[in-house]
Amino acid sequence: MTTYHDLTGFQRDLLEAIAGVDDEPYGLALKDYLDERYADPINHSRLYQNLDQLAELDLIARNELDARTNEYTLTDAGTQLLHRHADRLARFCDQPRPVAGESQQ
Template sequence: MYDLTGFQRDLLYVTAGLDEPHGLAIKEELEDYYESEIHHGRLYPNLDTLVDKGLLEKGEMDRRTNVYAVTRRGRREIEARRDWEAQYVDDLLAE
């Protein structure tokens, strides 16, 4: 996870949180968060990077739509990241 960009981490988190994560749904969630347009030329290459790293699996919903799923490794990486974050921010959030 340490070698991912912030955008790639956000992609992984959003994909993990959606019921049927396909490109357009992921794009819309990130646009809401970033409050700006996410271009296809940024979205899909980064999703492919996560697939190549073994953090996401890519399948087909239909001939035009790809769906993504977090792999077991991806889930472990998310857990490890959240544990790492917790050691720095849990006390702050408890105040």
């Protein structure tokens, strides 16, 4: 089973982009979504190579929209992976944080 930390940072961002794109999550829409968040433009080759790897890991499904365009959606495994990570982050946020300069007992 693939874990969140088995993926590269870019692959994690792609999963979040697929979940976060409002319209159909096709390649260029995902690129636009990520381009807004990255300092440098996303290379097409990098984008599609990573989408292929995520599909091979069964974290996303690739469906044909038309003869030239694929739509990418999260599989159940991809959705569960993101949910587990979100739950883990939420638990961290609920934990009390030590204040700098206070002694720990």
